[in-house]
Each structure stands twice: as C-alpha cells, then as structure tokens.
Amino acid sequence: MSRTFVGMPDFPTAAAGATHDPQLRHNLREATHTIRDKRDSAVGELDDWAQLRAAGKAIKDRTLRHLDGYLEQLESAVTAAGGTVHWAADAEEANAIVTRLVRDTGEREVVKVKSMATQEIELNNALDQAGITAYETDLAELIVQLGDDLPSHILVPAIHRNRAEIREIFLRTMADWGVPAPENLSDQPAALAEAARVHLRRRFLDTKVAISGANFAVADTGTLVVLESEGNGRMCLTLPETLISVVGIEKIVPSWSDLEVFLQLLPRSSTGERMNPYTSTWTGPTDGDGPRNFHLVLLDNGRTNALADEVGRQALRCIRCSACLNICPVYERTGGHAYGSVYPGPIGAILNPQLHGTSDPVDASLPYASSLCGACYEVCPVAIDIPEVLVHLRERVVSEPGHAAEKATMGAAGWVLNDGRRLGLAQRAIGAARSMVPRHIPGPPSAWTDTRDLPDIPEKSFRQWWRKREKAQEDETTGARQPREDGAEGRQRSDRRGGERS
Amino acid sequence: MTGSRERILGRVRAALADVPRDERPDDVAVPRTYASAHGGDPVPTLVDRLEDYKASVHRVTAGGLAEAIAEAARRRSLARLVVPPDLPAEWTTATPATIVRDDGLTIDELDAVDGVVTGCAVAIAETGTIVLDTGTAQGRRAVSLIPDVHLCVVRADQVVNGVPETVAQLDPHRPLTWISGPSATSDIELDRVEGVHGPRILEVIIEEG
Helix, strand or coil: CCCCCCCCCCHHHHHHHHHCCHHHHHHHHHHHHHHHHHHHHHHHCCCCHHHHHHHHHHHHHHHHHCHHHHHHHHHHHHHHCCCEEEEECCHHHHHHHHHHHHHHHCCCEEEECCCHHHHHCCHHHHHHHCCCEEEECCHHHHHHHHCCCCCCCCCCCCCCCCHHHHHHHHHHHHHHHCCCCCCCCCCCHHHHHHHHHHHHHHHHHHCCEEEECCCEEECCCCEEEEEECCCHHHHHHHCCCEEEEEEEHHHEECCHHHHHHHHHHHHHHHCCCCCCCEEEEECCCECCECCCEEEEEEECCCHHHHHCCCCHHHHHHCCCCCHHHHHCHHHHHHCCHHHCCCCCHHHHHHHHHHHHCCCCHHHHHHHHCCCCCCHHHHHCCCCCCHHHHHHHHHHHHHHCCCCHHHHHHHHHHHHHHCCHHHHHHHHHHHHHCHHHCCCCCCCCCHHHHCCCCCCCCCCCCHHHHHHHHHHHHHHHHHHHCCCCCCHHHHHHHHHHHHHHHC | CHHHHHHHHHHHHHHCCCCCCCCCHHHCCCCCCCCCCCCCCHHHHHHHHHHHCCCEEEEEECCCHHHHHHHHHHHCCCCEEEECCCCCHHHHCCCCCEEEECCCCCHHHHHCCCEEEECCCEEEHHHCEEEECCCCCCCCHHHHCCCCEEEEEEEHHHEECCHHHHHHHCCCCCCEEEECCCCEECCCCCCCEECCCCCCEEEEEEEEC
C-alpha cells in the first residue's frame, strides 16, 4: 500500500542524496526540459497570455477574500443539484467521512482518479485500515502504487521511474492486485500502457464507488470539473454508482464563466497542450447518466492557516499545474521526494510550511529550498510571487525559537558587512587561513556543511584582486605614456593589448 | 458534520480579518481584457488541431455524411456500432455494420461493441476540442467512453473559435465531456501514447454546406 511521508529527512539531507544520483538527475533534467519547452510553445501561441494570467490571479483573489460566502454558495448549489456536502476540518475527519460513505454502500473496493487532496490526507492508508482497497487508475499513480513508492511530481508522479523500472514493477506486482502483466511484456511505453489498460479494464466496469478530487468547483452552479488525459477519470466519473469528491476549500471559482480563463491557463501551463484530452464536468447526479449518488467533501486541513497569512495567502491561488516545478533549478536537481510532501517544488516550498506550520524540521527547511531566482513566479499562470512568500516564510522560521546559531551568524555578518574596513580585515584573515579551513565545520554550523560542500576560499578577496589589477593597469598606462580619453576606452585598449600578448 | 462546517467557516472568517467588512466580491476587480478568441478560420483551424492530437479528420459536404461514416466503419473493421437512441437514422444507412441503438444497454453490452457514432454540442477550433453535452445525437456519457472507436460528427455551424465562446454557450447543469483527441498518456518517460482507457481512435467527420 502507499507509504507515508512521515519520517522523511529534511530538505537539505534528502537533497544531498538526490543530487548524487546521476540517473535521477538525468531523468529529471530530460523530463523538466521537455515539459517546459512544450509549455513555452503552447503559451507563446496566445498573445493575450498576460491578460489571462492577470484575470486568473484576480478571480482567485476575489475567491479567497470572500471564501466564506463562496463556500456557502457552493454548498447550496451542490445540494440543490442533488449532491451531499460534507465538511472536513482536517485529514483525519476527511478520511473518516470518506470511509463511512464507502462503508454505507456496502462495498470494499473503490477506484480513484488522481487527486492531490487525497494524497495529501493519505486516504488510501486510512481506507486500507478500514478494510477497503483503493485502486489508483491514473497510469503514473498506478506505477507509484504498485511500486510501493511515493509520487515525486504533481503532474507526472512517476517521473523518477524509467521504462525498464516500470516494466519490472508491472511484472512483479500486477498479479497481486488483479490481472497480471503479460509474461512477454516489453518496456515500450505503448506496451506498458496497454498492460495498464488490461489490468484496470474490468475494475472500471465493475466497481461501484469512485473517489476523485476536482480541479475546480464552481460556486454559482455547484459544478465540479476534472481535467485528465487517459480516460481513467471519465471511467471513474461515469460508471460507478457512487462518486465521492474530496476537494480543498481553495478550489472554488465564483462563476461558471470564470472557467473560460482557467480552461485556457491550466492545460497550457501544465502539459503544454492547447487542451487536455478529457475534461468532465458534473452538477450533481443526472438520472441515467453517471453516478446516482454524489458526495462532496470540502477539506480545510491547514488551508485556513495559509489564508490567515496576508503574504502567504496567494499560495492558495495555485491550480496545481506544476509549471513551477519544471522550471525550478533546485527541483531539477533534487526531484520531488526531497520535499517530503505530496506538494514538491517551489509551490510545495511555500504551501507545506503554511499548511502544517514550521515546527517540523522538514517544513522549516523548505523556505530555504530555493535559489530565489524567480523563474517560478514568471511561469505561474496565476502569478503567485513564490520568492516573496519564501522570503516571508524564512523570516517566520528564524523568528521562531531554535535558530540561535543562524541568528548569531547573521548578526556577526551584519557587523562585518556594515563597515568596509572590517570587511577588508576579515577577508584578509580568511584568505590567510584558507589552508586551515576544514571541509566540514563542527558545532552548530555543521547543519550547513553536513549537506553542502564548503566552497574553496580564494587566495585573495575580490577587493584585493581589484586593487592589484587597477594598480597594474595604472603602472602600465603611465609606463607607455599613452593618453587616456575615458575609462571605458582605456579598458578596451588594455584588453586588446592583453590579447596581443597572449 | 455541522460542527466542522461552522468551525471551518469560523476559521475562514477569522483568517480574513484584514478584508474590510464592507468589501463585496465585485469590489475585487477582475480585468477581462483577454481575447474571446484568437482568430483564424474556424474549420481549417479545427482540422489542424485535431490532426495534431492524432485524430483522423474528414471533411464532407451535406449528403456525404452517411458514406463517410460507412467508409470509416469499413476502414476500422467495425462490425457493431452503438448509436444514441436519437441519432438521425440516415447517418448510418450506408454502413455495413450492425447498428445497436442504446436503449439502456448494460456496461458489458457497451463493452461488446466495436465503435460508437455521435454528434456533438459544439467544437472549439483553436484547441481542437469537441464538447458533448448529452443533447441530441450524443447519448449518455458511457456511450462515447467504453467503445474503442469514436466516430464523431461535427456540423460546420457548430464550430466556434475559442474557449470563452464555448463556455458561454454551454449549460453547466448538463453533464459535459470535452474531448481533445483520443485517450493519451505521457506518464512513461513523457513519451506520448495514444489510447489508454478511453477510446483509442477518434475520427471526426466535419459536415459542411
């Protein structure tokens, strides 16, 4: 069954391991570059992308600032359409509600559409403990589930697995879960996809209960929306008798017409397609079409913590496209597991500490899991200023108890950097002592050097080098008695001469 | 779960203490300066986008529809075709396949047919998307999902340019399915494979004139 993230190492420790895995780094680089190139061209087709992005941001801000009203409106609309709405304050309550709803049907098996919310609350584990088996039906989630593994990407959870590994997982485990993989299974993607189709086909046709998330929940009509590619979503949303959707309270959009913005922003940002192969929408159950019973579980689970933070609130605009993961130089080198959560990458680095608080070392380390290069903000379809939130969360982390060494270091650094003379002295001292500096520093700074290689210290500081260079140039110029019209030309000439000499 | 409902709504209200009490949702401006469509000749654009998704596209004039459906059925060796109960009978008069009307077929009966013929509600040119809303000639959702080949008829006057125009036309209270090409996955090393759980083949017949 699915494993939990409990006991994961903090980001620097996990990242140190991942960055030394050349296969993982290769896979990630290939994958992220492929998706980001596709995204670039899909986004480039729309000359009003900036306007769509501004509208998407504003719609989500409107929703968040008036979330209480929209939640009540959504509840009324879903109820009026024949659905039943449940409220879950945390993961435990959500799992209890879903478990009870499944038990009420008398069924012991459910099929699942890929859903970040149910991953977040570890629903599969909870169902398993209640004697209910949850079958993941998205191909990547199936690979993760069969491999007793953890997802590492929001969009392509098995991005860390290559075809040979997937073949091996299918051959080894499919028989334990149902229809076995064919003995002569090749590692061609088409063959592997066909094996998944055969493995799940009967399950789709026979299972009476499905569990999904939703990409959007429309407040004024009570409509739920799921975007997908494989048709597994359509199967789960169409064939079972009961459908249970677990949806974060931030997934609301105010009105039906707002979808015109998000159905353009999401596919192009996410898979780099003009549109994903399948989108299903449903407004309560429909006689003779789709499930007879529909339950919507509205999930808080820390979202109101994020909402309470005026800077951090913008993380709730996220539509889970994963563009920020694919562009992130840190994610590209560490992979998703290092983030210790179902939400990896830049968005995970700001979402997790807000959902869970920063008392846990994993969450406290995440605001530092970034170079603050800003690429994530550039590609975000709802303009979440991730670097701004990261810096804000860093302030929060260091203002909490337990960061004495960092505070002392920063205090000392401030004292040195505020005075040119002190800085010069310090740099000279460091340069002179370079042969004595160890690779790892003992004591509190070991938290830094245990997971990073200490950089080589140069012989001279930049200031020393610059001063020497200026002096040498001046000597040379005076020696040649060459007039100097201005600094720039002087520099050019000296460069040219340098070239001739070499 | 009234307790949790009030608790969550209470938390939300407490979290939004910075929002002025007299602010209304409409006070948060949403700039609607984006385009309603991105130009282009709708039908050729639709054809281009559909082919980009590996769907087969045929353009026929009025009167050529029945033969186009028959030809697709022959090419794909479809012996049994399911059709929604209100599919115009003349669409399938030329096809040699056995026509099975969906008058409440079981899931297993649907699984035993080779293909399905439907119409659509609207098609979006610039994204290559066909939308079914279970209206005339479209049937319930299971009909266009379970058979492996989907032959979909789009009238040229059902083609619109962009997503905003489409959203405005559709009734959210109907069960909607947006289809952009056949079922596909890119979950294995990002290699796109057409055909996983939904129909593996999508043939679109555009009827013009």
